[in-house]
Amino acid sequence: MTLKYLLTGVTGGLGKEVLSYFVTNVPASEYAVASSNESNRQKYEDKGFAFRHVNYDDPQTLEKAFEGVENLFFVSTNVFDNKRRAVQHQNFVDAAKKANVKHVWYTSLAFGGLESQSKVAIQQVHYETEEMLQTSGLNFTSIREGVYVDAFPLFLNWYPDTETVYLPSNGSMALTSRKELGEANAKLMIAGGYDKQIVLLTTQESVTFSDMIDEINNTTGRSIKLELVSPEDYVRLNSTNDQGGKPAQFFETLVSWYDGIAKGEASTTHPLMKNVLGREPITPRQAIRSFLTENPNYTWHQNYFN
């Protein structure tokens, strides 16, 4: 029996939005949702969704779940350990190949735009995964997702009571709404095409870190300052008593991000998202203002490392 779409990552922020678009635009018989946590089955089945157990660490679950799947929405995992992530993604690609999946839709990342030269640590497994998909012979689309504007507090390591933000550079980023990315991912997959292609989904503007701080100050009446410091001081100042409990190692990893951002690797914009949505995507400034208007103490889960 064939299944037109299998959606992984639906318990997460991006996949939840993809699912939300499917609910109103695709017949329920054409798709199923997946999670690594079998205990989620009941919750989704109670809502009328077909559920498949998919754990990227367990190839057996993948082979079983991918049987008969035509379009497989492959959400990259949320672990910071690149080695573990690469194994999980290879398991995924191998199982998709075995199950003869017709088209894999992979959620990559936008560092470096449509080129593949970024040295940002987190981008490396995305490049590796695109290579895995390429060499597998599977049909695929790699969607390089704009960096989430929702995560702006993480890039500043800003908490509601932070008065000075310490960063190693003041680069600019085309920060993109995760909610709108979900909608655009769903529309792209439903429209089909983009065979064996890498595409880029971003908002149409970029903001610097000082722009983000201006938005926080203007929207919430704060007087936060940005101080540019050496990479060593950036790690030391942010890891000492970090409220999110992130260790120095986390900030050391992020130094490569700031290098890439300073080189403009996160500032590339592309019209595809606007075309797919059929409207202008929300700008980073509008999005930051909106989060902070709704909640002046807006924050972002900052615990990827744990």
Ligand SMILES: NC(=O)c1ccc[n+]([C@@H]2O[C@H](COP(=O)([O-])OP(=O)(O)OC[C@H]3O[C@@H](n4cnc5c(N)ncnc54)[C@H](OP(=O)(O)O)[C@@H]3O)[C@@H](O)[C@H]2O)c1
């Ligand atoms: N573009 C950006 O700025 C940005 C920012 C952060 C992250 N990301 C990447 O984009 C992905 C999606 O973003 P998000 O905001 O939706 O992340 P999220 O809210 O952390 O959700 C991650 C999803 O990955 C699934 N997952 C994790 N490990 C898994 C495993 N071993 N097997 C099967 N599923 C697994 C989780 O499902 P279950 O727990 O139900 O299995 C969850 O639904 C992230 O995982 C990360 O790779 C991108």
